[in-house]
Amino acid sequence: MGTMKTAPAxxxxxxxxxxxxxxxxxxxxxxxxxxxxRALTAVVPTSGTPVVVELGPGTGSISEVIRRRLSPGAxxxxxxxxxxxxxxxxxxxxxxxxxxxDAADLGALLARAGVDRVDAVVSTLPWxxxxxxxxxxILGEIGRALAPAGAFTTVTYLYAVPLAGARSLRRRLRSVFxxxxxxxxxxxxxxxxxxxxxxxxxxxx
Ligand SMILES: C[S@@+](CC[C@H](N)C(=O)[O-])C[C@H]1O[C@@H](n2cnc3c(N)ncnc32)[C@H](O)[C@@H]1O
Numbered sequence: 001m002g003t004m005k006t007a008p009a010x011x012x013x014x015x016x017x018x019x020x021x022x023x024x025x026x027x028x029x030x031x032x033x034x035x036x037x038r039a040l041t042a043v044v045p046t047s048g049t050p051v052v053v054e055l056g057p058g059t060g061s062i063s064e065v066i067r068r069r070l071s072p073g074a075x076x077x078x079x080x081x082x083x084x085x086x087x088x089x090x091x092x093x094x095x096x097x098x099x100x101x102d103a104a105d106l107g108a109l110l111a112r113a114g115v116d117r118v119d120a121v122v123s124t125l126p127w128x129x130x131x132x133x134x135x136x137x138i139l140g141e142i143g144r145a146l147a148p149a150g151a152f153t154t155v156t157y158l159y160a161v162p163l164a165g166a167r168s169l170r171r172r173l174r175s176v177f178x179x180x181x182x183x184x185x186x187x188x189x190x191x192x193x194x195x196x197x198x199x200x201x202x203x204x205x
Contacts, residue, residue: 007031011059014088025082027126031061035188036155039195041065043120043151049073050119053110053145055103055138058085060093062122067095077113079103104134106141117147123154128165135172143176143201151199152177158185158192173198 007015011031019026032040040062044052046069057063057078066076076096080086086100101109103125110118121142127135142152154173160166173180178200185192 007059007061010092011061011088014085015059018082018084022082024129025126026058027129028058030190031059032124032155032193033061033186033189034065036186036193036195037062037065039183039186040122040124040153040155041069043153043197044069044122045074045119047071049075051075051077051115051117052120052122053106053115053118054078054096055106055121055123055142056080056125057089057098058124060089060096062124063089063093063096066122067093075115077110077115079106079109104137104141106138106145110145115145117150118145119147119150121146121150121152123152125154127154127156127169128160128163132168132172135169139172139176146201148200150201151197152201153195153197155193155195158194161194170196175202177201 015031019029044066052066054063054066057080063078070076077099078089078096079099079101080089081102083100086098089098099109146152156166173196177198181197182194183197184194
């Protein structure tokens with residue numbers, strides 16, 4: 001999900017090594033670009049001590065941009081399902097709280113980390129690789145975790161926008177959030193991408 005020239009070499013190597021072996025989990029062959037990272041992280045508060053959750057951090061191309069926005073005292077938790085990528089993140093980005101786990105268990109993972117409200121969720125999860133019931137479960141977990149004034153952003157590739165998988169994701173987003181804005185395209189990404197910015201989780205999801 002990005003341009004090859006921008007990720008630091010060790011991150012790029014680690015990403016491609018896992019992506020080539022586990023394409024059905026990673027869903028991209030290169031990390032997101034800085035332009036996409038900036039678009040996705042605009043919802044991260046730059047003041048106060050927010051709790052920010054990143055889903056599917058990979059080798060951390062979005063994590064670095066989240067970090068730059070955060071003030072001291074903020075919490076940055078990153079939930080990565082792949083054990084090798086989680087180990088890489090713990091080694092290279094010790095400033096964030098890496099949790100090796102499944103975004104579908106987000107509520108339980110946050111409870112274990114002592115988190116009871118989340119101000120922003122930034123996801124680069126490969127939605128189209130998930131069956132509908134898994135999308136529902138993850139979106140429900142995000143909706144329940146977010147504070148009423150919180151925001152959630154995620155990404156889809158531009159070429160996929162008209163396809164059935166992306167259309168069903170948009171339907172699901174609208175059933176969990178009162179507001180769903182589509183922004184972009186972000187041309188400076190491989191491939192170009194659109195972002196969704198979602199606010200006001202509908203309670204009872
Ligand atoms: C498309 S990559 C994005 C990586 C990175 N954030 C970026 O933008 O370059 C998707 C990431 O989500 C992770 N992932 C896939 N399913 C997951 C799940 N259920 N829970 C947590 N992480 C997951 C993959 O291992 C991979 O690191």
